[in-house]
Amino acid sequence: MGLESEGDKSSDFNTYNAKAKMDNGREGLRGWLNPTRYGWERVSYWLQRLTGVGLLLYFIGHVYETSSLVNGIDAWNSMLELTQTTGGHIFLMLVIGASTFHTVNGIRLIFTESGLGLGKPGRPDYPYDATSLNYKQKSGIWVALLLAAIAMFYGGLVMFGDAS
């Protein structure tokens, strides 16, 4: 045995890639697509992503939609008609809900991820309740959900009320 290969045997070397045969066991996308197991914070994480991606898609669509402006009134109106259907209204309601949730929860997250509103570390006493999963945080999520629901409801009223 030469000296070079010896290091590889010890466990602190990263054998992860070398043993390609081993199942890497990662949950993959299923990991974050399933928000049900670990409490509200996980739901927030999941929704923040979904709404973020959703809003991005909407935003791209929206920029495209408004670009019909340059092609004159007919192009604009035919574009606008797409949203004046029931389906279009429901879609817009979802966008309203998504943006409300994403915004409100996003503002909470900006505080949280800057270490604010989480409580202080201290001696944990059994049974252990994590201070970071406190009610301030949870209510932030609930408020975001609630506001999103209200916004969707209001938006629905406006749009469907307007259409009739």
Add this chain to the structure above:
Amino acid sequence: MSEEQNKIKLRVYRTNYSNDYSPRFDEYDIAVKRWTTVLDALLDAKAYSDSSIAIRYSCRMASCGSCGMKINGKPRLACYTKISELNSHTIVCEPLANFPRIRDLVTDFSQFFAHHKKIEPYVHNENVPTEVSNNDDLVEFKQTPEEVDKYLQFSYCIKCGLCYSACPTVATDAKFPGPQALSQAYRYMADNRDDGEKKRFKIIDERHGIWRCHFAGSCSNVCPKGVDPALGIQLLKGHLMGVSKHDKKIARVRTKEE
């Protein structure tokens, strides 16, 4: 006085990754008492039903971190989970998610340990030698109980990997250090004997570093030791953001007379 006995079904995930991939579940009927833990039940199955169950365990008192596994869908310590508290007649044991699998319930921790090592989890101090070499050095750091409390919680970590297994970012990102390693970075930063935060900030403020935590909180949700890694990580981010002010005074060693 005799205790009532209950029968439960233990469903154990079985496979050997070097030979064949096709996993299956084996079922064992186990008699349990009020205090029987999942580990007890598994060892019972191993001793009397099927000795080929591969399982990792040692202390049986939730201090070594060996026996992490997914029990009824959630990462838990087998020795710390009583069957009676699961409220179920079927107990499903699977290997921890997000770890490469070796066999049955046993997973490979080398990458997890490597992440821990990478954040340089030891005291850096420029002014006080960390090695005590002569007897003049026989003086300790001065650190009050309040200063201990600032990091103590994070040193409860037994490296069981449950948090790593629950975290949704770890589920896809192999380079993300994970809640365990990141909370240890905070542990040393909060310890006033250490002045190595500049170095550690450099290590974790990376593309796949601390910012890939989006406060899913699942790590703190499953941690059996009350470490609350999510808290440490967010507090650390606060420092990186420049929001939290840095008022740590590096401890000095006491003088001989004190």
Add this chain to the structure above:
Amino acid sequence: MRRTSFKMTLLKLRESQIMKIHYLTGICAVFFVAIHILFRVVMPFGQSLEYQNVIANYHNIYYVVLLELILIFVSIHGFNGLRIILLELKQSDRWESIMTILVLAAMIGIIAYGTRTIIVGSGL
């Protein structure tokens, strides 16, 4: 692969700096989008979307600046969000640099495309 100097500076940004930008653009977006939506509410919703009303808005220089800022901020925020998700999905240097470039390109594309609408619409 040769790196352009632009990309070099981007690569030199610490992730914490990028996240600061992410949060800042997020917060700014709250205000701007709020104003943008308020414009929808000053008159009945359907009416506000009529062509001449929209064009009229576009001729208001403050509104144009607002729109342009929304466009830039939301693009940066949104596409950085996308970049984050993509980074976490798969780890290899190749994937990461391709995705960074693609996301950057898409972001610039959208900003450019939106800016064209704004410029033409405002009749500048």
Add this chain to the structure above:
Amino acid sequence: MTETLSYDILIVGSGLAGLRAAIAAASKHKDLKIAVLSKVQVMRSHSVSAEGGTAAVLYDNEGDNLESHIYDTIKGSDFLADQDVAERLVNSIPKEIIQLDRWGMPWSRRENGRIDQRKFGGYSFPRATYAQDKVGFYEMQTLYDTCLKFDNISFFNEWFCTSILHEGNNFQGFTCIEMKSGDFYNIVAPAGIICTGGAGRIFSFSTYAYSSTPDGLDMAFRAGIALKDMEFVQFHPTGILPSGILITEGARGEGGYLINSDGERFMKKYAGEKLELAPRDVVSRSMITEIQNGRGFKHITGVDCLKLDLTHLGEERIKEKLAGIREIGIKFSGVDVINEPIEVRPVCHYMMGGIHSNLNGATEFNGLWVAGEASCNSTHGANRLGANSTSECLVWGTITGELAASYAQKKKNSSINIDNQQYLLEEKRIYDGIFRGRGDVNPYEIKKTMTDTMDAKAYVYRNENDLAEGLRKIRSLKELSWKHVNDQAKEYNTNFINVMEIDSMLRVAEVVLMGALNRRESRGAHSRIDYPVRDDNNFLKHTLAYYDGDKGPRMGWHPVVFTRYAPVERKY
């Protein structure tokens, strides 16, 4: 073909002793390549369970002194300790405490920022240095984290060592199995340190981790090194039922009471001065006497027990200083110690005996040292004082690590030629003898019967009949056809490991019983009702046991080293 790896120093065991030795060696010579092998992963070793404290003299300005710690240790040992060794322990440990502090150990502190200490059994001063009630855990964490500083330490996690390679009396290496792949390896080095810890799993009711089996002891034993003083097994007064998990002595150190079914603090009858804080052997014997006199409680499992009362300490004190045992009580016993007393019973806790070694931790082989609980350099004699064991691990970890480093440095360039015969024989022993063995007796049942036998026959009080019967039972178990492994897979075969462990347990259990039979006196933890007094004329000497094939051990004696203290009667 068996692969051979080579290093400069091999350390078996990543407990406190092993990690401390690794750091000592790595910092002494930076270019030595050090391998730490362990059958469990790092931070999984039994040492993480140590709870109460590490004894050291820190406050000589407040009345403590080294002399007193030395004398307490020797008196605690019932004068069987080698006195030069005890002196070495006491003189070296304060430095280790400070060293750990520099490395980041979260010692519990006094208000003024200095390290705090608590009372512990058998000491005349509060000198158990503590960190809540997770001392061993924090020490392990601190040492492991510090190890990561050194690039020349490589960890071999989950490598099971099976035997020592040697050429005559010169150490050459170990044979081991990498559990993950199931491959068999030789690892050679000029120097080795055995830190495989205690063997308390040869008892059923035990505070030890499941991994604390005597395979390390057995490995040395089979290679021809003596095991010393194995009959001295410490029974800790307070293990909870039914699991045997420990309630630290720190609970009594903080002021806990032991009570019998009359609600009486019975220790005043047995140790009027020190009460609950008498040494463990004294307290355990008192408890069994109480139980035998009908003043015990019955646990729901039907086992006799007594109660440990902490309720008067108050919620705040318990949460701050005994958080871990509160958790253990609630989780594993269903009792919150803040509100009610907890049921306890003497439980196998420590092995004073181990691999025969001298003041420096050197064994009978050149180039091989031993440290920690696996060693018997005779610090603890017939009874260890609480908190002296982690001290021993740290002190001899350092000593052996440094000695091994110097030795390896000298031998760095000489090559090692191992004798093929040896590892072929070992391969034959474990693969033909065990892995491919045949039989119809379930090895796990053998283990259960054996450990139950030890519980019944070699507990706190012993006598000739019981011991002889126990020995007969163990020998008859050895005869049965249980050496077979049902699991024929190569990878991560814990069944195979378990059977090898059981093999070593039977051999070492036999040594314990033989030693206990031969020692016809009561000394420290070894208490014979048929010979109730200490007999300094005949037995003031260490027991040695050498391997002698399947016939069972060959017994011998070894003198005790005295420096300053003549044996006197022990009173507390």
